[in-house]
Amino acid sequence: MSVAMQVDLGGLLMENPLTTASGTFGSGREYAAFVDLDALGAITTKGVSLKPWKGNATPRIAETPSGMLNSIGLQNPGVDAFIETDLAFLSAYKVPVIVNVSGHSIDEYVQVIERLEGEDRVGAYEVNISCPNVDAGGMAFGCHAPSVEAVVSRCRSATKRPLFVKLTPNVTSIAEIARAAQDAGADAISLINTVLGMAIDAHTRKPVLARAVGGLSGPAIKPIALRMVYEAYRAVRIPLLGMGGIMSGQDAIEFLLAGATAVAVGTASFVNPRAVADCKAGIEAYCVRYGVKDVNELIGGLIC
């Protein structure tokens, strides 16, 4: 039995529902030895800003039960270097590219998009208003409906390409924030970014991360992510890109059932560099087993 895997994520046509979670896969170069990049539905790049960002001090990660904390702080070489190296690398592939956009200010998000408008390899933008690891911008924009609308509407007027907005789970009502993004013109919503957390070393009495707090990812956050996809699915009409702790095809199926049109694999790639390809195979195997002819039948297919 062949399974129809193609999905339409807010105008981005993906051959299958699998993409990579921003910041966990570089731009694919490091994983090309493990995964056929062109077999993915899309590649989501690491966050890119207008100017180079240094990121935070080390230690930047800590292992926690069934997960990890990170406080990378969006280290990146800036949009010009990103075009020269990352997009140039990806020009050898045909897989759609979702560029994750970061900024300290609304103007900066817009300028990054403007700089990328002339680049053919860009298939969609994912505006990251949810990074917990930077002091200005990032999550600060993603926690209140008015600032979400302000960022998204300015980015919307800068491009006709599919515009995704990546939301933080560190909010009281994900439904309200998702609606604000939709009303401001987003084509899809990515969720969730990492959950704000902390690890402490009792022996040294110090925080484990140099920046004290960081973002929790991995299986530990899957229940939170599923709940938020489920709530957002009920709140908006635009499609969802679900992520948070996906380690297997079965995890991915759970996100589709909760309402995601596509899914992103993040932390799992650190454990298993082939994780995103394995998840794709797992989705196919599930569909075969349950006689699902088209993955689109699964989206929001939760029985309750």
Added chain:
Amino acid sequence: MTPPTHEMGKWTDEPSLCPAVEVGRVAYNRRLAEGLFEIGIAAPGIAHAVMPGQFVHVRLPGMEGHILRRPFSVFAVDQGMALSLVYQVRGCGSGHMSSIAPGTELGLLGPLGRGWRCPPETRRALLVGGGVGAAPLFLLASALTQQGVLLDVILGAQSAGAQVCLARFERLAALSATTRIALATDDGSLGRAGLVTPLVEEALQGGLFEGARLQGVSPGGIHPGMAHREGGQPQEAGKGPTPYGYIAACGPEPMMRAVATLAAQTDALCEVSLERHMACGIGACLSCVVETAQGLRRSCVDGPAFNAREVLS
């Protein structure tokens, strides 16, 4: 942007052999001293490809709630088939590893990182290991010995029992007239009492191993029977006269810093191997960055071996 590889004796910018995922089968796992173990893992692919100073990223069965792999340097390669790792029990992963039975299958990702890059013109090299930091130096010692580089090795540990890498170095030295070993222990139970730093200082001035050559055995901790038959190479021109063209150090960071400070007064290239917390191990996540003279570098692909001048000054 591809990191230069570290083919022994050659400076090259060709991409390194692709890391791969390999299932390794544990051949042995033995306690060497309190909290120190050696594990042998049959993994022919990685064993064949590994270069001195590279590491493997290990995933252990029975640790599914601990999602990150653990990085360990490759200590030795046996019969071109099996990797040996020497490890210290520090936390849950290394603790769990000590209970892994022979026959168990482990997930390995490797070989990873840019190892040691001893310049090809080197005629005499000094290797300094502290504790399990001696582990990543052994493959280097083997390679340099094969190339006919005169080799002086200084190994420090807490006690005689904790000199767990020594036996392999001794076997190497026994087969090579050009390799000599000096030891230090914190408690004085083997070799010189105290830190390795004074030994390094003497070696850099040319005294330590020359004394051994004359006397055969030195009260300063030179291991008997390891004296060079010929003299060292002529001193290289430079700031401070030293017999060495290349110095490699691995151990606790204060030790590496001390060695680097001493080496900085000479003309020798000094490399150190850094330990940073790692998630992906292949250059994608930016967890493991090190501040260098050229900006931030990823220690999993641009290191773990770095020019000491660029990272420790």
